[in-house]
Amino acid sequence: MTAMTVDRSAFAQPAAGTTSTDPAASTAAPDTAGASSSRLTRLWRGPEADPRWARPALFVLLLGTAAAYLVNLTSSGYANSFYSAAVQAGSVDWTAFFYGSSDAGNSITVDKPPAALWLMALSVRVLGLNSLAILLPEVLMGVAAVGVLASTVKRHFGAAAGLYAGAVLALTPVAVLMFRFNNPDALLVLAMVLAAWATLRSIEQGSVRWFALAGVFIGLAFLTKTLQAFLVVPGFALAYLVAANAPLRQRIWHSVLGGLAIVASAGWWVAIVELVPESARPYIGGSQTNSFLELTFGYNGLGRINGEETGSVGGGGDGTGTGRWGATGLLRLVNADNGGQISWLLPAALLLLVAGLIYRARMPRTDARRAAYFVWGSWLVVTGLVFSLMAGIYHAYYTVALAPAIAALVGMGSAEAWERRDRISGAAVLAAATVITAVWSFLLLSQTPSWAPALRIVVLALGIVATAGFLLLTRVHARAVPVVAALAIATSLLGPAAYSAATIATPHTGSIVSAGPSVAGARAGMPGGAPTGAPGVGAPAGAPGGIPNGVDGRPAGAAGAGGPGGPGGAGGLLNAATPSTAVVQALSADAERYTWVAAAVGSQSAAGLQLGTGLPVMAVGGFNGSDPSPTLAQFQALVAEGRIHYFAGGGGVGQPNGGSRSSAEIAAWVSASFTKVTIGGQTLYDLTRPVSASTSAGA
Numbered sequence: 165m166t167a168m169t170v171d172r173s174a175f176a177q178p179a180a181g182t183t184s185t186d187p188a189a190s191t192a193a194p195d196t197a198g199a200s201s202s203r204l205t206r207l208w209r210g211p212e213a214d215p216r217w218a219r220p221a222l223f224v225l226l227l228g229t230a231a232a233y234l235v236n237l238t239s240s241g242y243a244n245s246f247y248s249a250a251v252q253a254g255s256v257d258w259t260a261f262f263y264g265s266s267d268a269g270n271s272i273t274v275d276k277p278p279a280a281l282w283l284m285a286l287s288v289r290v291l292g293l294n295s296l297a298i299l300l301p302e303v304l305m306g307v308a309a310v311g312v313l314a315s316t317v318k319r320h321f322g323a324a325a326g327l328y329a330g331a332v333l334a335l336t337p338v339a340v341l342m343f344r345f346n347n348p349d350a351l352l353v354l355a356m357v358l359a360a361w362a363t364l365r366s367i368e369q370g371s372v373r374w375f376a377l378a379g380v381f382i383g384l385a386f387l388t389k390t391l392q393a394f395l396v397v398p399g400f401a402l403a404y405l406v407a408a409n410a411p412l413r414q415r416i417w418h419s420v421l422g423g424l425a426i427v428a429s430a431g432w433w434v435a436i437v438e439l440v441p442e443s444a445r446p447y448i449g450g451s452q453t454n455s456f457l458e459l460t461f462g463y464n465g466l467g468r469i470n471g472e473e474t475g476s477v478g479g480g481g482d483g484t485g486t487g488r489w490g491a492t493g494l495l496r497l498v499n500a501d502n503g504g505q506i507s508w509l510l511p512a513a514l515l516l517l518v519a520g521l522i523y524r525a526r527m528p529r530t531d532a533r534r535a536a537y538f539v540w541g542s543w544l545v546v547t548g549l550v551f552s553l554m555a556g557i558y559h560a561y562y563t564v565a566l567a568p569a570i571a572a573l574v575g576m577g578s579a580e581a582w583e584r585r586d587r588i589s590g591a592a593v594l595a596a597a598t599v600i601t602a603v604w605s606f607l608l609l610s611q612t613p614s615w616a617p618a619l620r621i622v623v624l625a626l627g628i629v630a631t632a633g634f635l636l637l638t639r640v641h642a643r644a645v646p647v648v649a650a651l652a653i654a655t656s657l658l659g660p661a662a663y664s665a666a667t668i669a670t671p672h673t674g675s676i677v678s679a680g681p682s683v684a685g686a687r688a689g690m691p692g693g694a695p696t697g698a699p700g701v702g703a704p705a706g707a708p709g710g711i712p713n714g715v716d717g718r719p720a721g722a723a724g725a726g727g728p729g730g731p732g733g734a735g736g737l738l739n740a741a742t743p744s745t746a747v748v749q750a751l752s753a754d755a756e757r758y759t760w761v762a763a764a765v766g767s768q769s770a771a772g773l774q775l776g777t778g779l780p781v782m783a784v785g786g787f788n789g790s791d792p793s794p795t796l797a798q799f800q801a802l803v804a805e806g807r808i809h810y811f812a813g814g815g816g817v818g819q820p821n822g823g824s825r826s827s828a829e830i831a832a833w834v835s836a837s838f839t840k841v842t843i844g845g846q847t848l849y850d851l852t853r854p855v856s857a858s859t860s861a862g863a
Contacts, residue, residue, distance in 0.1 A: 214323055215323055217323075218318075218323035218327075221323070221327055222311070222314060222315075222323075222326075222327065222330075225310065225314065225327055225330050225331060225334065226307055226310060226311050226330075228334075229306065229307050229310050229330075229334040230303065230304075230307045232334075232340075232664075232668060233303040233306055233307070233340070233343055233344055233668075234303060235668050236668055236669060236671075237295070237296065237299050237300075237303065237344055238294075238295040238296050238299070239671040240295065240299065240344070240345065240671045240672050240673055241295050241671070241673060242295060242298065242346075242673070242740075242775055243295070243298065243299060243345050243346045243347075243672065243673055244345065244346050244347055244673070244674060244675055244677075244739075245673070245674075245739055245740035245768060245771040245772060245775060246266075246274065246675055246740075246767050246768055246771055246787060247274065247280075247281065247284075247346045247347065247348075248298055248346060248771065248775060249266055249267070249740075249767070249770065249771035249774045249775055249781075250264055250265065250266050250273075250274045250278075250281050251281055251284040251285050251288055251298055251346070252268075252288065252293055252774060252775060252778065253265050253266060253267050253268040253270075253774070253780070254278070254281055254282070254284075254285030254288075255285045255286075255288035255289045255293065256268050257270070259445075259446075260446075261278070261281075261282065261285050262278070263278060263437070263445060263446050264276070264277065264278025264281050265446045266446075266449065266767055266770065266771070266774075266783045266786075267760065267770070267774060267780040267781055267782060267783065268779075268780040269759045269760045269780035269782060270445070270446040271446060271447065271760070271780075271782045271783065271793065271794070272446050272447040272448075272449045272782075272783055272786050272791065272793045273446050273447065273448055273449045274449050274450075274767070274787070275449045275450030275459065275463065275464065275786065275787055276348055276388070276389060276390065276450075276464070277386070277387040277388060277389070277390060277433065277456075278387070278433075279348070279351060279384060279387035279388040280346075280347075280348035280350070280351040280352075280388050280389075283301040283305075283351065284297075284298050284301050284302075284346060287300060287301050293775075293778065298346050299344060299345070299346060301350075302342070302343055302344060302345060302346060302350040303343060303344060305343065305350040305351055305353075305354045306334075306339065306342075306343025306344075306350055306353075306354075307343075308354055309333065309343075309350075309353050309354045309357045309568065310330045310333050310334045311330065312354070312357050312358055312361050313326075313329055313330055313333050313357050313568050313571060313572060314326040314327055314329055314330030315361070316357070316360065316361045316364060316572070317329040317330075317536075317572050317575045317576055319364070320364075320532045320533050320536055321533065321536075321575065321576045321579040321580070322579055324579065325575040325576055325578065325579035326575060327575075328574070328575040328578060328579075328653070329571045329572050329574065329575025329576070330571070330575075331657065332509060332570065332571035332574050332575065332656070332657070332660075333567055333568055333571035335657055335660045335661045335664050336506065336508070336564075336567040336570070336571065336660055336664075337504060337505055337506075337508075337660055337663035337664050337667055337679035337680045338505040338506050338560070338561055338563050338564045338567065338679050339353070339564050339567045340664040340667045340668060340679060341505075341561060341564070341667050341672065341677060341678070341679040342561055342564040344667075344668070344672075345561075345672060345677065347561070348388045348389045349389070349561065349562075349564050349565070351384075351385075351388045352385050352388045352389045352392065352393065352565065353564055353565060353567070353568060355381050355382070355384045355385035355388060355393070356381070356382075356385050356393065356396055356543075356565070356568065357568050358381040359378045359379075359381035359382050359385065359396065359400065360378075360396070360400070360539055360540065360543065360568070360572075362374050362375070362377040362378035362381060363375065363378040363400045363403065363404065363539055364532070364535065364536055364539060366378060366404060366408065366418075366422075367403060367404055367407050367408045367409070367530075367532065367535045367539075368409065368532050368535075369409060370408045370409035370410030370414065370415075370418075372414075372417075372418040372421055372422075375404060375408075375418050375419070375421070375422040375425075376421055376422055376424075376425040377425075378400065378422060378425075379421075379422040379423065379424070379425025379426040379429065380425050380426075380429040382394070382396070382397060382400075382425075382426045382429075382430075383425065383426045383427075383428070383429025383430035383431075384429060384430075386426070386429075386430040387429075387430055387433055389464075390459075390460045390464045390465065391460060391461075391464065391465045392562075392565065395543075395546050395547045395550055395565075396542070396543045396546070396547070397426070398542065398546065399538065399539060399541070399542020399543055399545075399546060400539060400542070401419050401422070401423075402538065402542065403535050403538035403539045403542070404418065404419055404422070405419055406529065406535075406538065407529060407530055407531065407532075407534065407535035407538065408530070409530045434456055434457070434460075437456045438455070438456060438457065442454050447786075447791065447793035447794075449767070449783075449786040449787060449791060449793070450463045450464065450786060450787065450791065451463065451791065452474055452791065452792065452823065452824065454793070462474065467556050467557075468554050468556035468557060468558075469550070469553075469554050469555065469556060470555055470556065471555035471556040472556070473556050473557060474823055489555075489556070489557055489558040489559075490558060492552065492553050492554065492555055493552060493553070494552055494553075495552075496551065496552040496553075497510065497548060497551065497552055497563065497566075498510070500611060500683050500684070500685035500686040501560050501678075501683075501686045502560045502563055503608050503611070503683075504608050504611065504612075504663055504679070504680045504683055505560045505561070505563050505678065505679050505680070506560075506563035506564070506566055506567060506570070507604070507608070508601070508604070508605060508608065508656070508659050508660045509570050509571075509574050509601060509656055509660075510566075510570055511600045511601070511604055512574055512577075512597040512598075512600055512601045512656070513544060513569070513570040513573040513574050513577070514544075514573075515577075515593070515596060515597050515600065516573050516574060516576070516577020516578065516580075516581070516593070516597055517537060517540075517541045517544070517573050517577065519577055519580070519581060519593045520533070520534075520537045520573075520576060520577045520580050521534065521537050521541070523580050523581075523584070523589075524537065533576070533580070536572075536576060537573075537576065540568075540569045540572040540573050540576070541569075541573065543566075543568070543569040544566060544569035544570060544573065547565055547566055547569070548566055551563060551565075551566070559676055560678050561677060561678065561679075574656070577593075577597070578594070578597070581593040581594045581597070582594065582649075585634070585637050586637070586638055591634050591635060591637055591638075592635075594634040594652070595631045595632075595634040595635050598627055598630045598631045598634060598652045598655055598656075599627055599628070599631040601627065601655055601656050602623060602624050602626070602627020602628065602630075602631070602655050603624070603627070605620070605623045605624075605627070605655070605656075605658070605659040606620045606621075606623060606624040606627075608659060609623065609659055609662075611683045611684055611685070611686075612680075612681050612682070612683055612684070613684075615666075615681045615682075616662055619658065619659070619662055620659075622658065623655055623658050623659055626651050626654050626655045626658070627651075627652075627655040629651055630648055630651035630652040630655055633647070633648030633651065633652075634648060634652070663679060663680035663681070664679070664680075666679075666680050666681045667679040667680055673739045674738050674739030675738035675739065675768070676738055738768060739768060740768045740769065740771040740772030740775065741769075741772045742772060742776060743772060743773050743776040743777070743844070743846065744843075744844030744845060744846065745844065746843050746844030747773070747776070747843050747844045747846050747848070748776050748777050750810070750843045750844075750848070751773065751777050751779060751781075751809065751810060752777055752779065754809075755777075755779050755809075757806070757809075758806070758807055758808060758809045759780065759802075759807040759808070760780045760781060760782040760802075760807060760808045760809070761773075761777060761779045761780065761781060761808075761809050761810065762781045762782070762808070762809060762810040762811065762812055762848070763781065763782035763783075763784050763799075763808050763810070763811050763812070763830075764781060764782070764783065764784060764811070764812035765784045765785055765789045765827045765830070765831055766783065766784070766785060766786075766787065766788065766789040766827075767783040767786055767787040768787075769783075769812060769814070770782060770783035770784075770812075771783070773812060782794075782808065784799070784826075784827045784830055784831075785824065785826060785827030788823065789827040789828075790823025790824055790827070791823065791824060791826075792824035792826045793826070794826065794830075795824075795826050796826055796829045796830055796833060799826075799830045799833075800833070803851050806852070808851050809850070809851060809852065810848045810849060810850060810851060811830075811831075811834045811838070811848065811849040811851055812846065812847070812848055812849075813831070813835070813840075813846075813847035813848065813849065814846075814847060834849050834851070835849065836855070837854060837855055838850060838851055838853060838854055838855060839853040839854070839855060
């Protein structure tokens with residue numbers, strides 16, 4: 165794919181410090197300034213065996229990644245308000261912090277474990293509630309993921325391979341999107357990259373400690389996004405059982421301990437949530453029985469595979485491979501919805517995976533390079549197949565989980581083929597990977613013919629020249645070899661870099677976002693559109709049970725409502741609206757008298773009010789308005805106790821795929837029982853003012 169040299173001496177560890185033979189050295193005062201300078205020099209220089217350019221180049225990569233990710237960062241505001249509201253709650257209440265509650269009143273949690281929220285909430289506690297405080301941890305996790313990946317690949321394939329892999333990850337459009345956004349995916353990716361790093365170290369050393377550490381990172385990934393973290397586990401375990409530098413009995417025992425490490429590192433939080441009485445903790449959002457285990461194995465588990473997600477806003481196949489979340493099948497990752505997000509180097513990664521396994525086929529069982537192909541290759545294949553075939557809720561940004569595996573395989577396979585560049589087995593693989601990438605990039609860029617129209621021609625031309633250079637590498641002048649390598653690298657990175665630049669230039673808000681420019685044929689926002697005939701869908705804005713203030717939470721008629729975010733790409737759908745000053749003032753009045761200053765159907769409706777006021781707002785029914793939290797009787801009791809001030813009309817998206825009807829019942833009861841007021845153009849119901857004496861708040 166691309167040319168690069170591999171200095172095998174770079175695998176060596178730094179030389180141990182030497183002891184001076186000068187007798188005066190033991191009595192002379194320590195030169196602290198010199199010692200500090202020496203440490204800085206070693207930090208900059210890196211291991212003695214590394215090429216002199218390796219460590220400085222890594223620093224440049226990491227600093228460049230950080231700088232790019234920070235550009236225009238706060239233009240996305242609160243990004244996904246659903247999670248930002250939970251971050252706000254966790255920043256002011258430790259119970260909400262621990263459980264991942266949507267509000268500081270602890271009525272209900274988000275529909276994921278809280279690990280990703282913890283980091284953001286801590287940042288907000290330090291920096292205050294603002295866009296930078298929420299999104300900065302995501303940037304730092306993205307830079308860390310790039311650094312860990314580069315170091316992991318470098319260990320056995322050389323510094324150039326590591327840098328190339330890191331650059332591929334840093335410039336993958338969907339990675340650029342999610343490392344600048346407050347969904348859980350940034351921490352998920354970092355935790356899984358760390359798990360791969362620890363797994364490869366454990367294989368190399370036959371170390372149970374390293375393998376247990378890998379299990380701890382998988383546990384952290386589980387506490388970030390539940391069962392998605394486990395997609396890499398079978399491949400990691402198989403790689404250890406096959407290749408670890410230890411006897412078979414120890415390998416088996418170490419694998420068991422690694423599994424126990426996963427259970428312990430993830431299970432402590434799950435055990436607390438399941439053992440604490442329901443009355444003493446918030447409701448588990450996304451579940452129908454107030455159970456995190458049901459959420460894990462149902463809505464966020466098997467439901468994502470078979471489409472049977474009770475309480476979701478749609479999904480599921482229709483028997484023909486096409487459902488509300490797009491067509492399933494082996495080509496899903498390269499279609500208009502997903503291709504520009506992740507697939508730029510996917511064909512090359514698969515080719516280089518096969519080539520790498522062939523190259524290492526006759527190596528000893530403990531061959532570290534072959535183990536690396538097992539680890540990263542199984543990650544790509546298993547996760548890719550699940551994403552391709554899952555019939556439940558699916559968004560294109562999920563594919564960020566594939567980015568590290570693609571990046572690692574491209575870096576590793578390119579280095580391995582380059583070592584064989586003077587043979588047909590190496591030159592042909594490099595040429596094939598380059599031309600495949602050039603052609604595929606041309607096709608992806610052709611989906612946006614009016615956006616950077618000349619770029620596809622440039623990429624294709626560079627790819628053709630680089631391909632010819634690889635095929636004629638043994639016949640060209642030695643000075644031309646680096647040029648061929650540079651052309652191949654440019655071919656692979658220009659397309660995703662351009663998409664990434666468009667992503668950085670575009671604000672992204674809401675629950676459904678995508679990277680890059682708008683693509684012809686891609687589904688903007690909710691795949692398939694809103695389900696026809698779903699309860700609440702299509703109800704007038706402001707009506708109980710209807711979609712809040714327009715299809716994506718912005719005021720009806722607002723610019724961009726319901727569509728892509730303009731020329732820069734799909735900015736996002738299903739977002740919270742910003743309340744008017746009058747609404748904020750009304751909800752803030754006498755706020756200390758209430759546990760919740762307002763309640764609203766659906767988490768996005770509640771999030772907008774909560775972020776605008778900084779005060780707890782109850783999300784009736786959770787994200788989709790379809791959770792039985794609270795029931796009508798529970799809500800009536802809370803109103804009778806004077807714990808909720810207002811009810812905001814017009815929230816929720818109905819229950820198109822089953823789920824509780826409690827939110828609709830509550831909305832109907834409120835509209836019939838309490839005085840409707842219009843404040844700042846928004847419909848509210850004052851729960852302290854019954855319509856008549858015969859209709860009391862506790863009825």
